[in-house]
Amino acid sequence: MASPAVAVRHPSPTVLASAPRQRLRLRRRGHSPAKLGFQSLAPRLKVHALFGLPRGDRTTSELIPPAESYALPGSASEVGTKPREVSISVVSSIMDIPAADWDACACDPSDPESFNPFLTHAFLSSLEESGSAVKETGWLPFHVVARDENANIIGVVPLYLKSHSRGEFVFDQSWAKAYYSYGLEYYPKLQSCVPFTPVTGQRILLRNTSYRDQVFDALVKALKSLTTKDSGLLQRIGMQYHWRNRNYKSFDEFLMDLKQPKRKNIRQERKKIPAQNLKMKRLRGDEIKHWGRPYLTRNFFHLLGEKMGDKVMLIVAEQDDDLVAGALNLVGGDTLFGRLWGCLPNAYFPNLHFEACYYQNIDTAQAIEAAIELNLSKVEAGAQGEHKIQRGYLPVTTYSCHYFSDPGFAAAIGNFLARETAQVKHVIKVLHDSGPYKDDILKEFAPQQDKDM
Secondary structure: OOOOOOHHHHHHHHOOOOOOEEEEEEEEEEEEOOOOOHHHHHOOOOOOOOOOOOOOOOOHHHHOOEEEEEEEEOOOOOOOOOEEEEEEEEEHHHHHHHHHHHHHHHEEEOOOOOOOHOHHHHHHHHHHHHOOOHHHHHHEEEEEEEEEEOEEEEEEEEEEEEOOOOOOOOOOOOHHHHHHOOHHHHHHHHOOOOOOOOOOOOOOOOOOOOOOHHHHHHHHHHHOOOOOOOOOOOEEEEEEEEEEOOOOOOOHHHHHEEEEHHHHHHHHHHHHHHHOEEEEEEEHHHOOOOOOOOOOOOOHHHHHHHHHHHHHEEEEEEEOEEEEEEEEEOOOEEEEEEEEEEEEEOOOOOOHHHHHOOOOHOOOOOOOOOOOOOOOOEHHHHHHHHHHHOOEEEEEEEEEEEEEHHHHHHHHHHHHHHHHHHHHHHHHHHHHHHHOOOHHHHHHHHHHHHOOO
């Protein structure tokens, strides 16, 4: 738990860092949702507690605050000794941070099942190097770094200064419009997230030290000090759909856990794939040759394949040996993350989306790299989509934390979140209770789904 001596009150590490987690989002007054250029920010953006002279142009450099040190309460190993100090800094490119240091914070070698490929230096640097998440696209990297007295990196936070709300999955456009309708400015905003993906997981990443809770406190304090006023963090909950592996040995074994009508429906859907002369394949690493996505540049996918290798899985559909569709997945420690789906623009193949994005993720009939074969405990298929429920996915709660420098809007949004939270919890319960599994299986899954209700 957080040290009680920390002056700034905020949720403890166990609250902010427990999975599923989406993002810590920090806001200050900025420009209207319609128009914003980063070059106009330098004279107006006020940051106080962070450091770093980044690469790049002078305008970007002016946005980066100077370094500041924090004493860590309770970090002294013996009574009367000097507490540890941590220096908090900001860099405008993840390439300024050695990959080994970043990954030492993002990946816990003692818990390989918790490995999240989206938080690695390889994935995030691919976004920057490819020009996908950069200043020109409204994603100015503003990564926060914590160093100890010997300049060793002991904590990092993936952070972006944003001029819009695109490429996000905790939707706040209505808040921006509310600000603007009252003559206030919502942008720029600071957001800790993985760009363009709703992946769950931690966002304040800490090296495994004996004083990591105190480092967490210092990082949260530093994040909040980027704004001009101090107020509390507001928690928001959302919903995703995840599939859980009950140690299935085959797809048919999974189907036997479903109610008979749902089982029959899935089997009928799958029969339509070979009937359309479609063949499904899974490709890993260097086998993947075809890339493309509007907001993710072609170069991003090439970099991803080079840096992450077999952590990348592409499920493709071929008709007469021609590629007609594909679904991109990343393989984590105990999770298969389904992310992008694409099909030829003028092609129509009934049920192909379900086959490529859902069933193929949990079937061993056509490839050995599926979740069952890899003994992965779950599949995260991304945000939204109630249609996933009838195909074996159940709703789970996701979390984000929000910080507003305007006290009036902080109170109004806090009231809204209280009502929204009650509604989301009710929806999750209703959807869970209507799930496709037999009653005894639903009860087995219930504790995880309902733990926050």
